[in-house]
Amino acid sequence: MSELKNVKHLQCINCGKTYPMEPGRYTCDDCGPKLGILDFVYDYEYIKTKVSKEKFAANKDNSMWRYEAFMPVTEGGPRPKLRVGWSPLYKADVLGDAIDLDTLYVKDDGINPTASLKDRASAVAVARAMEEGAEVICCSSTGNAASSLAGNAASVGIKSVIFVPGRAPIGKVSQLKIFGAEVMSVQGSYEETFKLSAEAIDRYGWYNRNAAINPVMVEGKKTVSLEICEQMDWEVPDWIVFSVGDGCTIAGAWKGYKDLHEAGLIDRLPKVAGIQAEGCAPLAHAWERGDGEEWNPEVENTVADSIAVGVPRNAVKALRAINESGGVWETVSDEKILDTMRLMGKTSGVFGEPAGCAGMAGLQVLVEKGVIKKEEIVVCAVTGNGLKDVNNAIKAAGDPMKVEPTIEGLNEALKKIGYE
């Protein structure tokens, strides 16, 4: 029920009803936009005819589009021009030693074109918009979703209209403006901002890039797992660890591995650990309480702004990812996040934003608790670049050593830090 040979249909994750893939179809009619999140269902028999380890090995496209067979896009169809994905996977031995793991990989998604994993989602949104002939893409966000949309849309001359609440920091708004987005500064709350964007999308028929609402976003994000797996030569780690806000990324990360499994490229699945900030952990707390898919909204009190989501829009997909995989949730303090930012920089040369380091912070807690064992193979994702949030880097970094401009002054300073 789709023009795409690899896609069967969309299915409501709440009631199971299926829909054909078609322009303007974002959520389930019966369950509404809050509960009725859709999921792409693929024809894996068809996909199997398109993919193999050998074909991937011969594929010279070093971007997420090497996995187009697993995405809701036309083969060889139009694409945004920015090179998204195929980010480095580092074997982080020094960092692994420091946190007592034998085999640790770090996936650095902060080097994407607009410096976060969200580029993967926005790239698919822009590709879909191009296929559907949409001239404007819209979202409501002040963060990585917005900048990735603005950048990817600009690369192919598609307009983006981005709704931000009046209180949005000028630095983040500036990036959007640099990419030529029409930024609507709504003189009201975030809820009013979101609502106005939804109304505008309805009225003007713009393409909708609001997270979770549009199911293609998860399909873009899952490419992070497809890459990790291929970069590990199709070895499946014991654990994959991601920070969680809205829930789209972790849902995508899990789906990526499930896709590879269904397509016969791997024969087992990893466990998934979802990490939230202590000050805003509606999903981790629901899991701790044993509440299944029932979660409560929370306040948003953490330095990790990119995962400070009190009302996650893809909660159910995220909760199911952890449950299906036999994984766990964990929470981390802001202090631990900032500590980890330093530890990771110092031992691996990767500089993550606070939300980008939260996964690694939680991984340490899980190792300390014995949930993740020293000999297990672990991949942890860094979801955003530290340059996105220099103020928190300043908090984490500490002061430099002051020295007088003489060699004696220098000698003295060096002695203090253990140099002879």
Added chain:
Amino acid sequence: MSELKNVKHLQCINCGKTYPMEPGRYTCDDCGPKLGILDFVYDYEYIKTKVSKEKFAANKDNSMWRYEAFMPVTEGGPRPKLRVGWSPLYKADVLGDAIDLDTLYVKDDGINPTASLKDRASAVAVARAMEEGAEVICCSSTGNAASSLAGNAASVGIKSVIFVPGRAPIGKVSQLKIFGAEVMSVQGSYEETFKLSAEAIDRYGWYNRNAAINPVMVEGKKTVSLEICEQMDWEVPDWIVFSVGDGCTIAGAWKGYKDLHEAGLIDRLPKVAGIQAEGCAPLAHAWERGDGEEWNPEVENTVADSIAVGVPRNAVKALRAINESGGVWETVSDEKILDTMRLMGKTSGVFGEPAGCAGMAGLQVLVEKGVIKKEEIVVCAVTGNGLKDVNNAIKAAGDPMKVEPTIEGLNEALKKIGYE
């Protein structure tokens, strides 16, 4: 005269004296560290046995190390772990139209691990330090050179000691600290800071990553041209355009093409355009005056801080690059740089720091003057990521449109910007 089969020797660019490549050899004994900059001389007959277009096509290393045959490092030797280089080359049609060029490519080096082209230089410095068994690498800088050194060194557990003047902005210092660098905040001027770093390098035998002084830096930077050429399927553009501060980058960019020519991979050379900021253009002004290699120090008055170099340390190599290639120098105003930041973001989705956009700003001037013609094939490099300098992005961006949180308010706002 080198343990490396591809390197013949080092040669002083001032007096022509040659030196073997050996630890601690940075500049010419006779000409001193200011004039006696050294240059690597290669054995291209040997290199020819190692490289071919077919071998490159089959090479799956998507980093600068695919060009190790052209660098002063041991084949398959130790390397820093960050994935530096193989940055995207975008065919920028919309931007090309906007500035009246038929064929424009943008090389986005802002997506390197620490977000600038300097990663290429630091990566080679760290590789050399590893080969030579150095335990500490040192430089004096507050900018991209320092952060790239700190990040690349951290990736392999090598210590970096970085000297910054007391007035260095805390944001930039923080990045260095995050990467675990020992940051020495010298309570004095930049000259005192540099002098103290030189004394310390001498006394402690640290590996020297000060720009220009150490000739390996240019050898790393030249990989940007090797990549551009391979990414264009070995077609040579009519022009390559780079912003210029110290002069190392443009010297490297030119040397990259010369290397390919010597190795028989291309049969012609591009012209090189060097762009400086009006407020600090010692090299462009020397060329305008027809002064050959005589240039005068200038004040440093520009928003493009990464090229605000009043006393360029690699002036002669840079001036020769332009002259040898039959190229030109051009200067641009800060206003034009900020305008270009917006234009480039809006039309290509690439967000550069001011120095990173200066090349594109100068390219426009050269097209307007008729020096570069519409039908010529042009490659322009973006040397650093806009996230490095959000304050100037704010200056460039302008304010967002304010709207009331009602659909009527929105309609009114949209009408103002041409939406129906």
